[in-house]
Amino acid sequence: MRNNARHLLHDERGMSLVFVCLGFMAMLSATTLAIDIGLFMNSRSQAQNAADAGALAGAVALVYNSYTDRSSGGPAVQSAVNTALANKVAGQVVSVGPADVTFPNDAAGEPDRVAVRVFRTGARGNPVATLMGTFFGVQTVDIGATATAEATPANAETCVKPFTIPDKWIENGTGPWDPSDTFDINTDTYIGLKPSPDPNTNYTGYNAERDKGTEVVLKADNNTKITASFYNPWDLPGSGGASDYRNNISGCNPAVLPIGATMTPEPGNMVGPTKQGADDLVAKDPNAVWDTSCNCVKGSAFGKSPRVVIIPVYDPVVFANGAQHGKNIDLKIANYIGFFIEQMQGNEVVGRITPVGGVLDGSLGPAPAGAFPKVIRLVQ
Numbered sequence: 283m284r285n286n287a288r289h290l291l292h293d294e295r296g297m298s299l300v301f302v303c304l305g306f307m308a309m310l311s312a313t314t315l316a317i318d319i320g321l322f323m324n325s326r327s328q329a330q331n332a333a334d335a336g337a338l339a340g341a342v343a344l345v346y347n348s349y350t351d352r353s354s355g356g357p358a359v360q361s362a363v364n365t366a367l368a369n370k371v372a373g374q375v376v377s378v379g380p381a382d383v384t385f386p387n388d389a390a391g392e393p394d395r396v397a398v399r400v401f402r403t404g405a406r407g408n409p410v411a412t413l414m415g416t417f418f419g420v421q422t423v424d425i426g427a428t429a430t431a432e433a434t435p436a437n438a439e440t441c442v443k444p445f446t447i448p449d450k451w452i453e454n455g456t457g458p459w460d461p462s463d464t465f466d467i468n469t470d471t472y473i474g475l476k477p478s479p480d481p482n483t484n485y486t487g488y489n490a491e492r493d494k495g496t497e498v499v500l501k502a503d504n505n506t507k508i509t510a511s512f513y514n515p516w517d518l519p520g521s522g523g524a525s526d527y528r529n530n531i532s533g534c535n536p537a538v539l540p541i542g543a544t545m546t547p548e549p550g551n552m553v554g555p556t557k558q559g560a561d562d563l564v565a566k567d568p569n570a571v572w573d574t575s576c577n578c579v580k581g582s583a584f585g586k587s588p589r590v591v592i593i594p595v596y597d598p599v600v601f602a603n604g605a606q607h608g609k610n611i612d613l614k615i616a617n618y619i620g621f622f623i624e625q626m627q628g629n630e631v632v633g634r635i636t637p638v639g640g641v642l643d644g645s646l647g648p649a650p651a652g653a654f655p656k657v658i659r660l661v662q
Contacts, residue, residue, distance in 0.1 A: 321372065325402070325410050325425045328371040332378075332400045333429035334660055336366030340383060340396030341431040345656045346578070346637050349433075349491045352393075354380035362398050371425060377406035388432055388661075395432040395661065402426070430662035435653035436640020437541055439618045441534040442592050444527050445513040445556060446545060447500065449474065449487040449595040449616040461498045465508035467602040474597065474616055475541070475650040486652025488595060488619045490637040495577040498621070500631040502553045508598045513631075515552035516545040516613055524555045531559025531591075532566075540646045541653060545594065545613035553629045560623055560631050563589050572624055572634045579622055579636070589623045592638055592655070617654050 340362030347357035359380050366378045382399040402408050402425045409422035452471040453459035465472070473485050503512035518530050519537045527548060567589050570582040579587050597616040604612030620638025623631060640655025 321412070322410070322423055322425070325372045326427065328369065329376060329400055329402065329425050329427035330429065332366045332369035332371060332376050333398050333427040334431075335369055336362040336378065336383070336398035336400065337396050337429040337431035338658065338660065339365035340398065341394075341433045341658045344394070344396065345433045345490070345639070345658060352385050358385075358396060359383045362396060366398055366400050371400075371402050372410050374402065374408060376400040376402055377408055386430065388434065394434055394656075395430050397428065397430040397662075399428045400426060428662075429660060431658065431660050433656045433658050434642065435649035435651070436618075436642055436655040436657045437646045437649035437653065438538050438641040438643045439592050439594070439655060440536055440538045440641055442518065442537070442539055442594055442618070443621075444518050444521070444530045444535075444548065445500070445515050445552070446594045446596050446613060446615075447498075447513050448508050448510060448598040448601065450493070450510070451487070451598060452485060459510070461496070461510045463510050465510075465598045465602065467599060472597070472599050475652040487617050488635065488654050489652070490620070490635075490654050490656070493619075493635045494637060495572075495574065496635045497624075498633060498635065499627065500633070502551075502556070502629065508601060513556075514596070514611070514613060515548040515550070515556070517548050522548075524550060524552065527552055528555040528559040528562075531556065532562035538641055538643060539594070539615065540643065541615055541617060541650055543615045545596065545615060547611050547613060556631065557626055557629050560626050563591070563623055564625065570622075572622055587622070590636060590638065591621050591623060593619050593621045595619055617652075619654050 340358045343357040343361040352358060362383045363378055363380060367375050369376070378398065378400045384397045385393050386395045386397055387393050388395050402410050404422060404424055410425050411422050448465060449472065450459060451465055452473065453463045454471060455466055455469050456463060473487070475486055499511050500513045501511050503514045515527060518535045521527070521530055521535065567582050567584060567587045570579055570587045570589055573580040579590065594615045595617050597614045600612050600614045618638070618640065620636040621633045622636045623633045625632050638655050640653070640657050642649065642657040
């Protein structure tokens, strides 16, 4: 009996089973960690994508639909919510509503940001279910994400067209201003990109919100006076002559031009090339039309119609104080406008003012207040 007890005391049989069981538990824990943590990380990434998409959509709506309508039923909030809902997390839609869309100020105190929060949480009734965590009593986890986008003023543009009209002014002689008015430096007021003291008017030349949909008929300039609809042809960097001029209308010149840059006048008669280049553009997207009910382009075959172009507007005061004739006239970029080319009417270009995107070049310093084009980007 004593020998049997001594034998059992030193017997190692069965220890391998103990180690196998311990190893199995460690492997199960590691597998649980790998599977569920991977699921959580992927869900978190998907939630961030949903928030990012919603914030960007809201900022786009601020620029192209309404910059001032921040109501729960407005285009910015609805675009943000609908876009975020279109992005699933772990196979299910997120929880996001109008109350989850806010409009924080940017660093300069301007309310040009859109923040969106999305949820898959227990509090919202849609948490993410675990796969292996149920073996350890963890049934669900909460996932959420926040993103902020902004529609900030641009300080430069690219794909600029080679004709320019004067920036908008306050017409004091025959007001209110209309596209047929003539600028008189002695009586009219040009404020340019400096905001007026009255925040309710904030007159800054052309304004994407106020002037959206305004029809302007562009006519060849006679180089003797500053009229809102008279255009001056000019040469983009590296360009010159009628062929380049036409190609820069129908295509995209990649030069990046800051607000404040000077434009070299094109002294030739560019009426024909203007018509040819504009006709080329219209032919690229012939079914696009301006819909006055929504004040927007409808029927385009593109996400953004090629008939929406970027036109620089020049400082009328600098022009009026300059030569006003020939190659020595002073054309200084005061701002840019978006312009949808509706049609050619003889040799005249008929179009509508429309919001447009822009470029933010860090080497140029901050964008001037009241810049017409906007840059849409994620900031958080």
